[in-house]
Amino acid sequence: MAPRLWIMTTFSGANINPLHRQRVKGREIVVTEESRLHLVWIHNRIFVKPLPQYLLSQAFWKTFLEEGSDRAGYRQSPLCKAATGFLRTYRYLIQHESDFHIAQQDHLRLVPKDTDWPSFCRFIAELGHIDDAAVSKRYCYGELRLTRLNFYAPLLLRKFHFEQVHGQYGDFFGRLYGPILFAFAVVSTILNAMQVALAADQLEASHWEAVWHVSRYFSIFSLVGAAVISSWFISLWLWIFLDEWIYTVRRKLEKKREAQGTSC
Known part of the structure; x- marks a missing residue:
């Protein structure tokens, strides 16, 4: 390696x-x-x-x-x-x-x-x-x-890991709780917002115009908010990942040029 x-x-x-x-x-x-x-x-x-x-x-x-x-x-x-x-x-x-x-x-x-x-x-x-x-x-x-x-x-290395530091199942699965809970919260927010939007259509038929507007716009706001937050987290992760790779490749090329200059 x-x-x-x-x-x-x-x-x-x-x-x-x-x-x-x-x-x-x-x-x-x-x-x-x-x-x-x-x-x-x-x-x-x-x-x-x-x-x-x-x-x-x-x-x-x-x-x-x-x-x-x-x-x-x-x-x-x-x-x-x-x-x-x-x-x-x-x-x-x-x-x-x-x-x-x-x-x-x-x-x-x-x-x-x-x-x-x-x-x-x-x-x-x-x-x-x-x-x-x-x-x-x-x-x-x-x-x-x-x-x-x-x-x-x-x-x-053709191995599952370099060094296993988690001796218990709870420690291993504990690392997955955060991402799973985040995904569950986003999906729940989207489903609840869609449910509110569908229920708002029934309120319109009942002539509850003020409640219909609040429910309709709040459901749209929730959907957009969930999409923006999810996109922000994904974009942040991609930016950190790409930034590290760009820095790594740049350092690799600098070392290569230094080695070529020394050999000359």
């Missing part, structure tokens, strides 16, 4: 909110040990994989990256690129000392407890030279919305 992630999110590895911004947005930081869920968010939750101790070791990087770069094909191995991209995400997650303190909270432990802020800053500063060519394709993007991943999963 990685080559097609540009469909779902901004084509930028820096599209990652620091931890304090996650709190500002009302998101709960949930620890996960699954790399595929790292920086995936849904509603008020975002999943973050803790930073392993060995990735903070200078000796580890010198042994497996610098010295290992002489070994045939090692530096370009998928595992090496994935580790480099994963580490780069923490450059954006922890940008301030407040982010560092959040990461070290006991219920999170995203960063090892024995790591201090000055040494972490020195280590992260050395990651500024990492570009997209040195990381796996997944880490050329930042945060991913789980609802979009689940929406496109049947097309791209």
Whole structure:
């Protein structure tokens, strides 16, 4: 799915909110040990994989990256690129000392407890030279919305969903209540307005002219109002959908032009 992630999110590895911004947005930081869920968010939750101790070791990087770069094909191995991209995400997650303190909270432990802020800053500063060519394709993007991943999963993964977060039937069907109730309310309003219009014709025969005018015009107003509101919601959804696609395609073309300019 990685080559097609540009469909779902901004084509930028820096599209990652620091931890304090996650709190500002009302998101709960949930620890996960699954790399595929790292920086995936849904509603008020975002999943973050803790930073392993060995990735903070200078000796580890010198042994497996610098010295290992002489070994045939090692530096370009998928595992090496994935580790480099994963580490780069923490450059954006922890940008301030407040982010560092959040990461070290006991219920999170995203960063090892024995790591201090000055040494972490020195280590992260050395990651500024990492570009997209040195990381796996997944880490050329930042945060991913789980609802979009689940929406496109049947097309791209041949699976019903990317990650099932609803463990109960009630949670699953609860997402459908809003649209169903809205459709039911619109249909009920239209039917009631039509019923009032038909009843108004009988009032005309009874010479209740004032009541007939009120009923007639109110039924027409209700029908037009229901049509306008429904059209507005549909148009708003289409506008948001198309606006996101236009922005996504524009970013994709910009990245393509930048890559062509760099190669030249």
